[in-house]
Amino acid sequence: MSTLILRTASNYLLPVLLVFSIFILLRGHYLPGGGFVGGLIAAIAFVLHAFANGLDDTKNLLRFHPGFLMPVGLALAFFSGLSPIFVDQAFMTGLWFPEPFPVIGNVGSALFFDIGVYLVVIGVTLTIIFTISESA
């Protein structure tokens, strides 16, 4: 599978796909997309890279085990839900910054929740795929 063309292409594809996945993630609130799809696309990007360059290369690129993304994502999602408690609102009330940010649009707790979902999905998918291909 590791032909020269695929290998070269995947080196460029990885950042492009990652940026694309973040784009999908961020626009999720307004247009089709969101954390689930974004996370899956990012995971596919890494899997593609692993196919072309070998698993070890991808792991070196990541520097840490993708499994760590799961607790990080879960914590982010949880605290984004918890944050309204500090301003005397019920758990998981949506909070928003008053002014929209450039490019991204409105930023609120829901966005952080979605980022949490994104991270967990990447973590789960990569953990599963990596584990399987390592011990296959």
Add this chain to the structure above:
Amino acid sequence: MLTAILLGFLFALFLVFTGKFFRGKMAILSALIPAGLFAYFASFIPKISSGEIISRTYQWVPAFGVDLSFKLDGLSLLFSLMITGIGFLVFAYTASYLRGHKYLDRFYGYLSLFMAAMLGLVLSDNLISMFVFWELTSISSFFLIGFNNTNPASRKSALTALGITGFGGFSLLAGALLLGSISGTYSISEMLSMKEAIAGSEYYILAVVFIFVAAFTKSAQFPFHFWLPGAMKAPTPVSTYLHSATMVKAGIYLLMRFTPVLGDQEFWNTTLIIVGGVTMVYSAVHALFRTDLKGVLAYSTISALGILVFLIGLGSKDAFLAASVFIIVHALYKATLFLVTGIIDHQTGTRDVTKLAGLRKIMMPVAIAGILAAISSAGIPPTVGFLGKELTYEASLHAEAFTVVIVVAIVLTKILLLWAGFVAGIKPFTGKLSEEYTNVKAPDFLMWGPAIILAVLGLIFGIFPMIIESALVKPVVSALGADASEYHLALWHGFNTVLLLSAITIAVGVLLYFLVKPSVKLENKIGKLEFISPKSILEKGTHYFNVFSAFWTNVFQNGYLRNYVTTIVLFLVVLVSYIMFGSSRVVIDHTQLSQVTAYELVVALILIAGVFYTVFTKSRLAAVAAMGVVGLAICLIFVFYSAPDLAMTQFSIDTLTVILFVLVLYRLPKYLTLSDYKMRIRDGVLSAALGTVICLLALQVLAEPTNSEVGDFYAKNAYIMAKGKNVVNVILVDFRGIDTFMEISVLAIAAIGVFGLLKLRLKSTDRSQ
């Protein structure tokens, strides 16, 4: 007050960490807990006897009306004092009885757990919290009965007791919920004011039956009585504490507590009189046929509990007075007798009453305690037992109907109980000491002290009844809803029918004691009738239930996956088609359906072809590829019908699934031809039937009108409330955020599971390779 209840729980927890300390010589220190609690509750006596009621409420689950609310009135005070007072003596007694036992700390842990649960039970004013404490007493008693957990008989008894009382616990919960829904509150105090409304409700009888079952199982009433003799396998301190003085009285407490709410109705009174009457006579007769001291005591305890139920059933002021005095009387003498039995067992190593005699020469103080308790149980003046018996007779004589039957029954019971008390309290100490036991050592003070304290108290209360009169007895009677202010307890009431009955009882009882000696022959006689007792019927029932379950399991849980699937699918097909074709025809409304365009048709055909190829191909890789095609076709369907998010997700997942399969699959063996032609036809027909049913079901549902209220709400408010325009995404991250959070947690768990299955060595299976 909460602290007082929780103290026992805290101490049990504390023991977990400091067990070693309490296992040794310091064990006696744990008796300080019940002693302190006893002093605490005793300090309420003046307030309670002046008619005050102390209540405290701590919120627990206010949304369901469940509070930790406690009420201390005459009734709960009497029980609290009994629980802590006898608790103190039992704790002290245990220190000597189980001295040096390996798990003494554990025993104390269970005991204090039980004490706390029991206190919570009698102080709770909220039915639900009462139920919780009720269950805790069942559970802690399970541990206590099964304390000798290396003995199978002991484990079995513990399980029987747990089964019976647990069943009663369910019944209590059912009764509590029913009463709660009738009256709209779980507070017992508030129910008091709704007596008429509850009695008038159509569910009154049902609620009473539930409460009765709970009380009868706990207080070992016929036909649930048999767990109590079995529970005598427990160490004697447990029998003393749980099975004579406290836990078995929880049922009595429940009945008394509900008397002002549910009582004074014909159904209530008649049932209690009959059940109590049958129990007291039945088990008093049974006591005659026992040779084990504890067996005699167990049956006489059941009989005494029967008397109490019977008295509550009589429902008159006299009866309540008699019941409240008799509770005290019984707690004092029965606990003493149990303690005495425990001492005898501990020192001589036997409880067989036919072998025991003349022990007074060795253990005089124990003999005094035993004889005093026997006299009190016989109701011979000047003990408090006499008071109890007089009041009981008084109440029975004033019964409204069947007076003669009732009086005969109660006198008969009392005669037999006198016999039982004498056998347990006097027989081991009189007569000639057998040579076998001449070298028996005398028990130490910690053992006989508690016994003699209780026995002497019985005497003191008898001579000076005013001590308990205003402090304990009258508040109980008023808590039961009767007024007893003008009545005075006294030993002498002049010559009347009651005195005559007393004289007859004592004379006949003493005569019986000299005529009938407990013997193995008698015990064998009753053994022949064992097969019709409720116990053996229940055991047979359980046995057949087990046989049936085994059969059932073999039929349905046979370990073949496809048999499970076949069964489920078959039932599904039969049931759904029965309902579908039984009710109406499938109607397809063509006007509402959308047209099929050419490219949709192509996609559908590709999909169908993909499915068939997946099923019928011989190559695994081809099957996976075809499955990928199916997924992509579904993805296109999502695109056509306005679900871009779904299409994107389906596409990514489809890709990943195929990758996953390819990674794993080529390590797995090739398809084998494992099924023959016939089986495939059979399975094909079955799955085709399911497919048809599902297809028709979908069409049927499509013909029904829809309700998109929820979707409309989300769509309307997506931007207004959540500032998002992609409604699907807004639902996921905002409206139903907690669901999504749970979902990603589940995903993470699945990933960890995969990681664990592959990375961690499964040691046992690897070794067996």
Add this chain to the structure above:
Amino acid sequence: MEVLLAIIIGILYAAGIYMMLRRSLVKLIIGIILLGNGANLLIFLLGRITEGAPPIIPGESKVFLEAYADPVPQALILTAIVISFGLQSFAIILVKRAHKVVKTDDLDEMNATDEDS
């Protein structure tokens, strides 16, 4: 199209169950996946299908101006798709592990309990 979809769903269910009734582990998992797809489509269909009107509020407006597809079934299916991936991968690994331990692909040889083996 609804009738066609209903037929497709029926076929997916039938194929899923048929595969689950086979004795091969791999077929079992393929069966589960097909069944899952069928269930997703069933929910989708029963939420009523709408052509060309995704549940996304258009442009500058704050509410929907015209008909739109019901978003609730879509949200349900989206989570179902992702969860089914977790389920599939776990099942696949279980199969792999079982195959390694028992050395068979035949489900019928896996019905022994721990006590027997």
